[in-house]
Amino acid sequence: MNKEVIFPCEQCGAKLNFSVATGELKCPYCSHINLIERAFTQVVEKDYNRVIATLKNLSDAPSREITSSKCPTCAAVFDLHEDIHASECPFCGSAIVNETALYRPIKAQALLPFKVTKKEAREVFKSWLKSHWFAPDKLKRYGAEDSKLEGVYIPYWTYDASTFSHYTGRRGDKYYETVSKQRMINGRTELYTEEEEHINWVNVSGNVSHDFDDVLVMATESLNQSLLDWDLENLVDYDESFLSGYESEVYSVELDVGLVQAKNIMEHKIRALIKRQIGGDEQEINALQSDYSDITFKHILLPIYASAFTFDSKTYSYVINGRNGDISGERPYSVVKISAAVIVGLAVVATVYYFMK
Numbered sequence: 001m002n003k004e005v006i007f008p009c010e011q012c013g014a015k016l017n018f019s020v021a022t023g024e025l026k027c028p029y030c031s032h033i034n035l036i037e038r039a040f041t042q043v044v045e046k047d048y049n050r051v052i053a054t055l056k057n058l059s060d061a062p063s064r065e066i067t068s069s070k071c072p073t074c075a076a077v078f079d080l081h082e083d084i085h086a087s088e089c090p091f092c093g094s095a096i097v098n099e100t101a102l103y104r105p106i107k108a109q110a111l112l113p114f115k116v117t118k119k120e121a122r123e124v125f126k127s128w129l130k131s132h133w134f135a136p137d138k139l140k141r142y143g144a145e146d147s148k149l150e151g152v153y154i155p156y157w158t159y160d161a162s163t164f165s166h167y168t169g170r171r172g173d174k175y176y177e178t179v180s181k182q183r184m185i186n187g188r189t190e191l192y193t194e195e196e197e198h199i200n201w202v203n204v205s206g207n208v209s210h211d212f213d214d215v216l217v218m219a220t221e222s223l224n225q226s227l228l229d230w231d232l233e234n235l236v237d238y239d240e241s242f243l244s245g246y247e248s249e250v251y252s253v254e255l256d257v258g259l260v261q262a263k264n265i266m267e268h269k270i271r272a273l274i275k276r277q278i279g280g281d282e283q284e285i286n287a288l289q290s291d292y293s294d295i296t297f298k299h300i301l302l303p304i305y306a307s308a309f310t311f312d313s314k315t316y317s318y319v320i321n322g323r324n325g326d327i328s329g330e331r332p333y334s335v336v337k338i339s340a341a342v343i344v345g346l347a348v349v350a351t352v353y354y355f356m357k
Helices: 048-060 118-130 255-278 335-356
Strands: 015-018 065-070 077-079 086-088 095-102 150-185 188-218 282-311 314-321 327-329
Touching: 048 255, 048 282, 118 282, 118 314, 118 327, 150 255, 188 255, 188 282, 255 282
Parallel strands: none
Antiparallel strands: 065 077, 065 095, 086 095, 150 188, 150 282, 282 314, 314 327
């Protein structure tokens, strides 16, 4: 995993770990509080085009290599301490070993420290298992102590951009016409009227401008869970002290690839703005051209607890947001309970049908 950062106690010299409870480096032996100099200043955005040009020059130079580890199952990539030759992936539990990887030139600028303790995260896991009715009873008795739970900092990109979009499309306004129709009732033809819906379409075109701030893109392919409810306004400047006792993944989604994903997110918002501008009852966008300018970015680390547990010879992974305790993951289902629910549902339908006859 990421090279372990060791901080000695100022008073007794013992190894320190970051304490979620106190937000400081508290010595487990002499209880001395080792303060972390926090900088709550606004993180400076980096110019995207300038950094991309710099990276291009670096790619033309001889490659620098670092010792790293890559999970063969979920593709997570970590810096690995040179003294550690094997470890275990916190996301899926697979064994990972040392290998070489290209140097990652963009360093983290900021992070959100852990607020949820490991004990609290285990309780979240237990409650999550018990809250699912279709989970096997055996699984609900499965304790979080039976699976390893690791605190990991996950790499993210955030993107800012100013956009100008030109579109063409159609606006649809509904209107109704009263029409006469026939129907058969007890063998007799009966006339009746009905309001028939129509849509009047009009061609439209226009422009939309919008400034985007902190569009968040996960810079790793190792996770597919979405835990995007982050309090980014509380970012602090990067300090290795916060990483003490935790692991951190290096980015595997490159800066330019992340921007493509960010633009997809931005386009979804742009389309919503265009439809609002078009108005009417229905909207169609036939063509859309967006220009992006003043693109900036940040590289940040966000905290999660990750683990995988094995149940009936199958591995399931889950992650917990290290700031608010939100959980997302996989879990097994009870075939017996699902079958019972289907049978009960069919019985209810049959009973209702019997009394309605």
